[in-house]
Amino acid sequence: MSQIYRKGILALAIGSALSFSSLVQADVVIGVAGPFTGANAAYGEQFWKGATLAAEDINAAGGINGEKIKLVQGDDACEPKQAVAVANRLVDSEKVKAVIGHFCSSNTLPASDIYDEAGIISITPGSTNPQITERGLTGVFRMCGRDDQQGVVAANYIVDTLKAKKVAVIHDKDAYGQGLADAMKAQLAKRGVKEVLYEGLTRGEKDFNSLVTKIRSSGAEVVYFGGLHPEAGPLVRQMREQGVNAKFVSGDGIVSADMVTTAGGPQYTKGVLMTFGADPLKSPAGKGVVDKLRASGYEPEGYTLYSYASLQAVAAAFNGAGSTEGEAASEWLKSHTVPTVLGEKSWDGKGDLKVSDYVMYEWDDKGKYNQLP
């Protein structure tokens, strides 16, 4: 309990500090929005860890135009309703100049509208739904790829390397999972492979046996899953238990050590394939940051470095444009290349990364994932 207690005190302290922050406007306030409670709270924590370390480092290096960065947390719990409230709160009460977030695509969509309307830039470290940057908003960026890019990489790999003719496509009926599965399916169709099965499962359930039996009777050689690890784990386990030895391919939603725990051990995840950005932990630019986080006892999993890089991009844009004005910063970002912990990044007119670096990974028999050559 002591830890919880301390967290509560911390939250109170942050809360009271926030109410003061509106009086003292010397800092550049930047919001970090994502799920800090609820089922996806782990991802929110990754955002926060990455952003706080980035803020420390940037402040140590002189801050933004000589002013210090001050981070503000915005919890949306992955509920769109809360995302709108949080976004308005960040904009109006906290007077943020930029936002890192959100995580769930279904939250980023409505929230980014509010940020854009208020003329501040927002960078999402993890929302991959294509729609986010397709709506003609000027100040919306992302630090990750898009589902359609990711799906293309996976589909090409399935056709070229695995040489599969029968592919079953499963998704979790959520904006992220289904978007990914649809993008993969579209590319498969382009390459002349028609899926043998296309079905959704329900998030939060653990029994997919009937779906697995269906996969078995479809004779699929490859099963592609668009979704997150809480469902991917039991799905792959139940496949193996029912004797389905088809290759299991998924996206960046299963990038977590918990994938092994949920699947019931590394004997089940062995050989599982996934697409993910070129390993941020191995990027030479990020080595110092990774070491620093590990030294503090935190393993920089998943989106930690993406969040770090997002704040770097914001700082670079504000410094480059010479102001914290959204339109100027947005223009600057779209015309310059920013060195980040993830490497050199640049954005196109819509706010997408110019180069997506999705590559294939494979899980080994020790429960770790390695980039495929």
Place this chain on the structure above:
Amino acid sequence: MDGIFLQQLINGLTLGSVYGLIAIGYTMVYGIIGMINFAHGDVYMVSAYLAAIGLALMSFFGLHSFPVMILGTLIFSVVVTSLYGWAIERIAYKPLRNSTRLAPLISAIGMSLILQNYVQLAQGARQQGVPTLLDGALRLHIGEGFVIITYTKIFIIVASIVGMGLLTYVIQKTTLGRMCRATQQDRKMAQILGINTDRVISYVFIIGAAMAALAGVLITMNYGTFDFYAGFIIGIKAFTAAVLGGIGSLPGAMLGGIILGVSEAQFAGLVNSDYKDVFSFSLLVLILIFRPQGLLGKPHVAKV
């Protein structure tokens, strides 16, 4: 084709017996005090955590043989979960015994939120899991196709039957069971006859929690993964099963669970798993339209 049908039947049976075990908690509580115990799904969730903690403790102390592990975990989980069931009743429902009908319902919803967030704060938001305990499967060849039944599934079905049998014995043959039945029929009369009904209600919560704990251990073994939110969906399904079978009836809860599980699996297999929940809810509505008291429930007699 027949192999597939049989496989789906087995999938449905395992799922259904798990629903049934949790549905017992709903149906007993409803039968005795007429309230929907919304926190029951989360009691199951707590028991899943306890099962994983029990297993982790066992392997830490070097106990690795399957019977010892499963028995130890079962006892540990059932005892602590029962205490949770008792404490919840004592804190959140007992003060509201003579209140309006909806007050305990709201209190139960509050309790469900408390349990979910308490576990999340204590154990973290991440997915948890247990290693596979019982490897291997039975492989039956039927014509062209084949059916695979993992040993874990056989264990689940057997354990549910044993659990149900034990419960039926307790309810039908023991003094405690008679007291429960008397309280269920007429609480005031039972009180007049010298039954401590408050204590009986506590026992009912303990029994319900113990069955949920059995389900928790079995499900944790079978699927190997759970989180603090796991009680929600399975709670709603189990509640549906309890109503389907006729709320207040023990065999009804088991029957409702199995019908729900099997029909879900068959629908997902034959038609589409996207709409399997729509199908099971529609089935529920249809059955209730033609049999408003559920399959095995007693018809509602209005007393004037």
Place this chain on the structure above:
Amino acid sequence: MTQTSSSFDIKVILRDTFMVGLVSLILFGPIVGIVLDGYGFNVEPQRVAIMVAVVMAGRFLLSVFGQTNKGRAWIESFRRNDGGVHVLPPGYKSNLRFILPVVILVAIALPFLANKYWLTVVILCLIYVLLGLGLNIVVGLAGLLDLGYVGFYAIGAYGLALGYQYLGLGFWTMIPLAAVMAAVAGAILGFPVLRMHGDYLAIVTLGFGEIIRLVLNNWLEFTNGPNGVSAPSPTFFGIEFGRRAKEGGVPIHELLGVSYNPNATMIFIYGVLFLIVLLVLYIKHRLTRMPIGRAWEALREDEIACRAMGLNHVLVKLSAFMIGASTAGIAGVFFATYQGFINPASFNFFESVLVLAIVVLGGLGSTMGVVISAFVMTLLFEVLREFGDIRMLVFGVLMVVMMMWRPRGLIRISRSGFAIRKGVAP
């Protein structure tokens, strides 16, 4: 136990404290003390010690307090059972009737005082007031436990978003249309389930709400599934409130020649919503005094007696369902236009539960109570944001504590009494 003696019984206190300590040790020991980490675990005994100590101290203080005379009276106050509806004396005028003009004045002043964040929070409050008022008719007045209420809310919200996308229907057309659509859905649901009693009705309505959500989620071609659809902003005779005109209208700041005000959309939604809430409040107020309102309450109290008296119970229940549903439909339209984007995740079971909690906490059947508790619950949710992680835990605790403190809700339902006029036979 020692109820008659007025002296402290320290032994009982210590025994209670010890027992509670033991129980909480078993309860918290495994869950709080042993934190799972992959397949292993970390031990955190100090957390257990703190929790057990806190619980024991609490129990000790409670026991000591319970042994004082004041404490006994306090505990006794929980046992009393003040059931039933209480009838106000004839010609009773509430002391609170002067509040109404004040509330309206505050409401008018609000857009000029509050920033956008607080404006959105108040809009959300008003949406929940609408939902609460609608459900209050179904649950509070007619006594039909409805757990799928959010389905009607979804119909309204998706009505606006899809109606705009496919048919070009706007905000103003959809308000009455959503009310009608939701009412029809209410009738379709209500008709077959009227035979059912209490909790069977609850589960069927729960199923119905889930079916609506699942269909919205799965019917990709029509609803765009989990990706959601965007909903149009409101317009007023071709005037728009955004920075740039999106629907071919004129932005209001260009029309009036003033600088752009980012709050304009919200102020407009707020204004319309406030008027609608007032209207619904008035209709509700009249309905409860009309024969239909009396019939709802009579049916809640005793169905058999009502049918013996010749009330058409099907019609009475259906009307409650339909009026309740149509209110939710209107609330849905406002939610969609306020949110600007909706997806099925906003219409899950928890939302139904939240609205039900608002109704029960406010006091079943009490209009004033529902309005207050809708504000309290929504504001609480925002205020608790400061607590971060433990927000929902506190929310749950408050729900349980509220039910113990006021099992009948904040404001008890009351009915105005009437004096028998002189010269008329009783």
